[in-house]
Amino acid sequence: MDMAAVATLVQTALELGLFSALTVLALYLSYSMLNVCDLSTDGCFTMGATVGAVVAIAGHPYLSIPAAMLAGVLSGFITAFLQTKMGVDSLLAGIIVNTAWYSVNIAIMGNSSLLNMNTTETVFSKLKSALEGTFLKGQYKLIIAAIAVILVVVFLSFFLRTRLGLAIRATGNNPDMVKSSSINPVFTTIVGLCIANAFTALGGCLLAQSQKSVNIDIGTGMVTIALASLLIGNAFFTKGGVTIKAVGAVLGSFLFRLVYTIALRFNMPAYMLKLVSSVIVVIAISGPYLKNNMNLYKRRLQLRRQGNIINTAKEER
Numbered sequence: 048m049d050m051a052a053v054a055t056l057v058q059t060a061l062e063l064g065l066f067s068a069l070t071v072l073a074l075y076l077s078y079s080m081l082n083v084c085d086l087s088t089d090g091c092f093t094m095g096a097t098v099g100a101v102v103a104i105a106g107h108p109y110l111s112i113p114a115a116m117l118a119g120v121l122s123g124f125i126t127a128f129l130q131t132k133m134g135v136d137s138l139l140a141g142i143i144v145n146t147a148w149y150s151v152n153i154a155i156m157g158n159s160s161l162l163n164m165n166t167t168e169t170v171f172s173k174l175k176s177a178l179e180g181t182f183l184k185g186q187y188k189l190i191i192a193a194i195a196v197i198l199v200v201v202f203l204s205f206f207l208r209t210r211l212g213l214a215i216r217a218t219g220n221n222p223d224m225v226k227s228s229s230i231n232p233v234f235t236t237i238v239g240l241c242i243a244n245a246f247t248a249l250g251g252c253l254l255a256q257s258q259k260s261v262n263i264d265i266g267t268g269m270v271t272i273a274l275a276s277l278l279i280g281n282a283f284f285t286k287g288g289v290t291i292k293a294v295g296a297v298l299g300s301f302l303f304r305l306v307y308t309i310a311l312r313f314n315m316p317a318y319m320l321k322l323v324s325s326v327i328v329v330i331a332i333s334g335p336y337l338k339n340n341m342n343l344y345k346r347r348l349q350l351r352r353q354g355n356i357i358n359t360a361k362e363e364r
Contacts, residue, residue: 056305056308056309056312057305058189059308060301060304060305060307060308061189061301061304062188062189062192062257063304063307063308064276064297064300064301064302064303064304064305065189065192065193065195065196065297065300065301066192066250066253066254066257067250067269067272067273067276067300067303067304068196068250068276068296068297068300068301069195069196069199069246069247069249069250069253070088070092070246070247070250070251070269070272070273071273071276071277071280071296071297071299071300072196072199072200072203072246072293072296072297073088073243073244073245073246073247073250073273074088074243074270074273074274074277074296075203075277075292075293075296076203076207076215076239076242076243076246077239077240077243078274078277079219079277079281079292080207080215080216080219080239081215081216081218081219081235081236081239081240081243082218082219082220082222083130083137083219083236083239083240084137084138084141085123085126085137085141085240085243085244085270086138086141086142086145086270087122087123087126087140087141087142087144087145087148087244088141088145088247088266088269088270088273089145089266089267089268089269089270090122090144090145090146090147090148090149090152090266091118091119091122091123091144091145091148091244091247091248091251091266092247092248092250092251092265092266092269093148093149093152093251093263093264093265093266093267094115094118094119094122094148094151094152094155094248094251094266095115095116095118095119095247095248095249095250095251095252095255096115096251096252096254096255096261096265096266097152097155097156097162097251097255097261098111098114098115098118098155098248098252099111099112099114099115099248099251099252099253099255099256100156100162100164100167100252100255100256100261101155101156101162102114102115103164103167103168103169103256104162104164104167106168108167108168108169108170108172108173108256109170111169111170111252111256112170112249112252112253115248115249115251115252116245116246116248116249116252117245118248119241119244119245119246119247119248119249120241120242120244120245120248122144122148122244122247122248123237123240123241123242123243123244123245124237124240124241125144126140126141126144126240126244127236127237127239127240127241128237129143129144130236131232131233131236131237132233149263152263153263156261156263160262160263161260161261161262161263162260162261163259163260164255164256164259164260164261165259165260167259169256169257169259170191170253170256171187171188171191171256171257174187174190174191175187188257191253191257192253192257195249195253196297199246199249200290200293200294200297203289203290203293204289204290204293206242207289208289211235211238214230214235215235215238215239217230217235218230218232218235218236218239247269251265251266268321268324271324271325271328272303272324273300274328275299275303275324275327275328275331276296276299276300276302276303277296277299278299278328278331278332278334279298279299279302279303279327279331280292280294280295280296280297280298280299280300281295281296281299282299282331282334282335283295283298283299284298303327306323306327307320307323307324310323
C-alpha cells in the first residue's frame with residue numbers, strides 16, 4: 048500500500064470517526080455522566096438524518112441542523128419521560144423508543160426507506176463551493192465534522208462544570224444522595240438525555256448530508272459503535288477531567304473507524320463487519336478486567352516463587 052492510499056485511508060477513517068464522535072460524546076454524557084444506557088441511540092441517529100435531509104431537500108440546508116437537533120431533543124425527552132414519569136426501566140424505555148422511531152422515520156421520509164440528496168444543496172456542498180480553488184477544497188467534509196466535534200467538546204467542558212452539569216454528574220454518581228438533597232433527579236435526567244440525543248441527531252444529520260443519501264438503516268448499530276469507541280477512549284485516558292475524557296472519546300471513535308476501514312481494505316465481506324464491531328466491544332469491555340486479573344496472577348505467581356525459594360532454603364538447612 049503506497050503513501051497516497053494510506054493517506055486516503057486515514058482521512059476516510061478520520062472523517063467517519065468525527066461523524067461518529069458526536070454520538071460517542073452523546074453516550075459519554077448519558078452513559079458515563081448520567082449512568083443511563085440509552086438504547087434509543089440508533090433510532091435517534093436515524094431521526095436526525097431523516098429530519099435534516101427533509102429540511103435540506105425543502106431548500107433550507109442551514110436550518111436542517113437545528114431542526115435535526117430539535118428532533119433529537121424530542122427523542123431524549125420522550126425516553127427520559129418514560130423512565131422518570133411512567134416507571135419504565137431505562138433499557139426498556141430506550142428499546143421502546145427505538146422501535147417506535149422506525150415507523151416515525153419512515154413517515155418522515157414520505158413512506159420511503161431511502162432519500163436521495165444528489166441534487167440537494169447541503170452545508171457540505173456550500174462549503175465545497177466556498178473552498179473552490181483552494182488547497183482545502185477536498186477537506187470540506189473534514190472541516191465541518193471537526194468544527195462540530197470541537198464545539199460539542201467545548202460545550203461539554205463548560206456545561207458539565209456548571210451547577211446544572213454538576214447536578215447531572217451527581218445524579219449519575221450517587222442517585223440516593225441526590226434524592227435526599229435539593230437536586231431534582233427527574234429534571235437532571237430529562238435535561239441530560241435531551242442534550243445527549245441532540246448530539247446524536249446532529250451526527251446523523253451531518254453523516255446523511257455528507258454522503259448525500261439517507262437509508263432507514265443508517266443508524267443501525269450506532270449504539271454498539273459508540274459504546275466501543277467510548278470504552279476504547281477510556282482505555283487510553285484512564286485519568287483526567289471532563290475535557291480529557293471527551294477528547295479520549297473522540298480518539299476512541301477515530302481508532303474504531305480506523306480498524307473498520309482497514310477491515311474494508313482487506314476486502315472483508317460486509318456481513319462480517321457487525322462481527323468485527325462485536326469483537327471490538329468485547330475487547331474494549333474485557334480489556335481492563337483481563338489486565339487486572341493478569342496483574343493479580345503475576346503477583347500470585349511471584350508469591351508462589353518466593354514461597355518455593357523459602358521452602359528450599361529451609362530444606363537445605
